[in-house]
Amino acid sequence: MAHYARGSAVAVIRLCNPPVNALSLAVLQALEDGLKKADADPSVKAVMICGENGKFSAGADIRGFSSPERHGGALGPIVSLIESSEKPVVAAIEGVALGGGLEVALGCHYRIAHMKAQMGLPEVTIGLLPGAEGTQRLPRLIGVPAALDMITTGKHIPATEALKLGLVDEIVEENTIEAAIRLANKVIGQPLGPRRLSLKPIPRLPNMEAFLREALVRVKQQARGWLAPELCFQAVRAAAERPFAAGVRRERELLQVLLTSGQARALQHAFFAERAVRRWAAPSGASWSSAAPQPVRKAAVVGLGTMGRGIVTSLVKANIPLVALEQNLEYLNKGRKAVMLLLEREAMKMEGGAQTLDFHNPARLHFTVDFDLLRDVDLVIEAVFENMALKKEIFHKLSKICKPGALLCTNTSALNIDEIASATSCPQQVIGTHFFSPAHVMRLLEIIRGRHTSPTAIATAMQLAKALKKVGVVVGNCFGFVGNRMMFPYVQQAVFLLEEGSRPEAVDQVLEDFGFKLGPFRMSDLAGLDVGWRSRKDQGLTGPSLPSGTPARQRHGQRYSPLPDLLCEQGRFGQKTGKGWYQYEQAGGRTATPDPWLHSFLSHYRDTHHIKTRFIDQEEILERCLFSLINEGFAILAEGIASGPEHLDVIYINGYGWPKHRGGPMFYASTVGLPRVLAKLQKYSEVHPDVPGLRPSAFLKKLVAAGNPPIKEWMSYLSQQSSKL
Numbered sequence: 001m002a003h004y005a006r007g008s009a010v011a012v013i014r015l016c017n018p019p020v021n022a023l024s025l026a027v028l029q030a031l032e033d034g035l036k037k038a039d040a041d042p043s044v045k046a047v048m049i050c051g052e053n054g055k056f057s058a059g060a061d062i063r064g065f066s067s068p069e070r071h072g073g074a075l076g077p078i079v080s081l082i083e084s085s086e087k088p089v090v091a092a093i094e095g096v097a098l099g100g101g102l103e104v105a106l107g108c109h110y111r112i113a114h115m116k117a118q119m120g121l122p123e124v125t126i127g128l129l130p131g132a133e134g135t136q137r138l139p140r141l142i143g144v145p146a147a148l149d150m151i152t153t154g155k156h157i158p159a160t161e162a163l164k165l166g167l168v169d170e171i172v173e174e175n176t177i178e179a180a181i182r183l184a185n186k187v188i189g190q191p192l193g194p195r196r197l198s199l200k201p202i203p204r205l206p207n208m209e210a211f212l213r214e215a216l217v218r219v220k221q222q223a224r225g226w227l228a229p230e231l232c233f234q235a236v237r238a239a240a241e242r243p244f245a246a247g248v249r250r251e252r253e254l255l256q257v258l259l260t261s262g263q264a265r266a267l268q269h270a271f272f273a274e275r276a277v278r279r280w281a282a283p284s285g286a287s288w289s290s291a292a293p294q295p296v297r298k299a300a301v302v303g304l305g306t307m308g309r310g311i312v313t314s315l316v317k318a319n320i321p322l323v324a325l326e327q328n329l330e331y332l333n334k335g336r337k338a339v340m341l342l343l344e345r346e347a348m349k350m351e352g353g354a355q356t357l358d359f360h361n362p363a364r365l366h367f368t369v370d371f372d373l374l375r376d377v378d379l380v381i382e383a384v385f386e387n388m389a390l391k392k393e394i395f396h397k398l399s400k401i402c403k404p405g406a407l408l409c410t411n412t413s414a415l416n417i418d419e420i421a422s423a424t425s426c427p428q429q430v431i432g433t434h435f436f437s438p439a440h441v442m443r444l445l446e447i448i449r450g451r452h453t454s455p456t457a458i459a460t461a462m463q464l465a466k467a468l469k470k471v472g473v474v475v476g477n478c479f480g481f482v483g484n485r486m487m488f489p490y491v492q493q494a495v496f497l498l499e500e501g502s503r504p505e506a507v508d509q510v511l512e513d514f515g516f517k518l519g520p521f522r523m524s525d526l527a528g529l530d531v532g533w534r535s536r537k538d539q540g541l542t543g544p545s546l547p548s549g550t551p552a553r554q555r556h557g558q559r560y561s562p563l564p565d566l567l568c569e570q571g572r573f574g575q576k577t578g579k580g581w582y583q584y585e586q587a588g589g590r591t592a593t594p595d596p597w598l599h600s601f602l603s604h605y606r607d608t609h610h611i612k613t614r615f616i617d618q619e620e621i622l623e624r625c626l627f628s629l630i631n632e633g634f635a636i637l638a639e640g641i642a643s644g645p646e647h648l649d650v651i652y653i654n655g656y657g658w659p660k661h662r663g664g665p666m667f668y669a670s671t672v673g674l675p676r677v678l679a680k681l682q683k684y685s686e687v688h689p690d691v692p693g694l695r696p697s698a699f700l701k702k703l704v705a706a707g708n709p710p711i712k713e714w715m716s717y718l719s720q721q722s723s724k725l
């Protein structure tokens with residue numbers, strides 16, 4: 001709704017649709033009615049538009065985009081109606097003015113904002129463009145370069161920056177509404193022509209053509225298959241090259257393309273999935289709404305290897321005082337140096353520089369080798385080597401030293417949380433917090449609930465994720481949890497494809513064309529091949545504990561590829577050694593080049609094992625890698641390791657470089673169609689009966705038998721009892 005009220009000469013229209021005043025059809029109708037009422041009332045001399053509860057508006061109601069009548073775009077004509085008003089209209093921007101919300105403000109003749117307000121046109125992030133004439137008005141107001149930046153990235157900008165850009169006329173520290181009414185009274189009777197953005201010429205650049213050409217190259221490079229940024233660019237180019245009305249027509253055409261592209265639906269699924277995962281629930285009935293987090297006033301990180309360093313950096317950035325602990329002075333000094341370097345780099349990126357990150361103060365960040373200094377911390381994150389015995393030893397020590405109630409988190413990527421917790425006297429306080437490398441950059445935090453983990457511990461870990469500006473996803477305890485467990489069959493297929501005749505660069509190309517930032521081989525080289533090798537040795541799959549006589553390409557009756565082990569035996573650990581699946585310019589180098597040595601090594605390997613080489617096409621590469629990953633996702637859902645498909649999607653988008661415009665692996669499966677995914681898995685499984693990852697999961701079969709229900713209904717085909725959360 002929008003409330004209309006008339007006080008003195010200024011009519012007030014207040015957008016009202018909690019929690020963010022999204023512009024539903026009802027709100028738009030009420031806004032239109034309010035404008036017409038104000039126009040018809042001779043005692044009204046000016047209009048002020050604001051939002052209820054200190055928020056202007058977060059834009060069009062995203063949930064409404066799936067309904068066909070929304071495609072017509074009711075908002076554009078209303079923005080035009082505001083602009084053409086003969087009475088001055090002032091926008092009072094508090095909280096957020098995003099998307100259609102900002103477009104409404106652009107239709108107003110004056111904009112006044114609270115200094116804490118945020119503004120932006122984030123439509124691109126949900127696969128759309130600012131289709132209420134925003135692509136035409138914004139460049140006229142702030143110029144093409146700044147408008148292009150805002151529209152193609154969707155970034156939110158603070159009021160102070162908006163003022164510098166000329167997006168708002170004034171910012172205030174106190175009461176925005178009163179200031180807007182004062183401004184409205186002041187401008188009564190002044191000419192409105194110069195305030196109507198549709199009539200303004202585009203600010204000229206001496207080299208507009210060259211600027212646009214270069215900008216397009218940049219936009220395309222960053223988009224990697226994501227359509228919206230390029231179409232946003234085209235709409236802004238139309239603003240630069242055509243009169244307003246023609247630009248608006250072009251904007252509409254481009255919006256139609258996006259609305260029907262499928263990417264918008266995928267990105268909107270991702271938007272709501274990220275919000276859905278905040279609402280965790282345990283089978284005990286405890287949930288996000290009932291469990292209260294414990295305050296974390298002081299934390300500790302144990303282990304200053306690559307992960308520990310990133311975690312420390314994350315905590316410092318979140319302003320949480322902490323103790324960083326290593327086992328001896330040599331490791332401590334090495335870790336301290338690396339952390340300081342990271343923090344200095346982060347401080348440079350932040351507004352205000354080093355002053356905003358107080359990391360030189362030992363009361364905020366204390367490096368030590370003394371376990372006793374962990375006595376008063378509220379939360380510890382252990383980030384040592386991935387070794388069960390070592391982790392258990394540390395947790396035993398922690399449970400003796402830390403104060404009662406302290407949360408004990410383990411940054412393991414696969415190990416059993418219950419076994420780690422068994423080394424303590426407080427298993428209810430033990431929880432997995434799986435960070436992704438680099439831990440101060442990657443948004444995902446997989447939060448693993450053990451059998452005894454308390455709801456308070458889960459709530460505290462989720463709160464921590466929020467404080468670190470990460471997306472926390474609660475999952476159950478199994479080998480590899482959700483992310484890595486789904487990754488195993490994907491990487492396994494990639495390696496099998498090499499055995500059968502493909503090359504690392506061919507497999508990577510297919511998956512990078514699909515939209516992954518890195519294909520599986522480039523990714524393995526970056527992460528380090530030795531990590532998986534160590535884990536396989538611990539599992540007895542390779543190395544000295546492998547029983548003699550074990551067939552080279554079989555383990556426990558299933559197909560196994562020793563290729564990654566053989567590379568590690570040659571000292572090829574990936575980027576860190578300058579050689580892995582690719583060759584690099586030097587140890588630590590980042591430019592992957594196909595390696596003739598590896599190609600001949602593969603030929604020799606195939607000859608040794610009498611494997612007939614064949615040509616493998618792109619479709620098979622894509623399907624075998626992705627469908628085996630998705631298949632594992634269905635098994636995870638059936639076992640109750642995750643609460644729903646959207647959890648898996650959020651994990652993959654934020655932790656594994658899955659292209660967001662494809663909505664996550666489970667959403668992707670729903671768009672391919674489950675019958676097709678099943679048929680393809682059945683086909684590949686028949687050819688490779690010794691590969692369990694290709695054997696269709698019972699849950700996938702059940703959904704296909706149930707008639708391929710929409711993704712939202714999948715979980716209703718499982719019983720509640722199966723939940724391991």
Ligand SMILES: CC/C=C\C/C=C/C(=O)SCCNC(=O)CCNC(=O)[C@H](O)C(C)(C)COP(=O)(O)OP(=O)(O)OC[C@H]1O[C@@H](n2cnc3c(N)ncnc32)[C@H](O)[C@@H]1OP(=O)(O)O
Nearest residue numbers: 020022058059060061062063073098099100122131132275
């Ligand atoms: C055909 C015409 C085409 C183009 C014209 C215009 C298009 C648009 O305007 S598209 C929408 C553009 N706006 C956005 O993309 C903003 C999206 N929202 C956000 O970024 C954030 O929600 C926020 C910054 C506004 C607030 O963040 P936070 O405080 O963290 O709260 P939540 O994100 O949890 O949001 C609370 C609650 O509100 C729901 N919600 C937010 N925005 C919208 C929206 N535009 N439409 C519908 N619902 C919205 C959000 O889902 C949360 O609800 P749930 O927890 O139930 O999911």
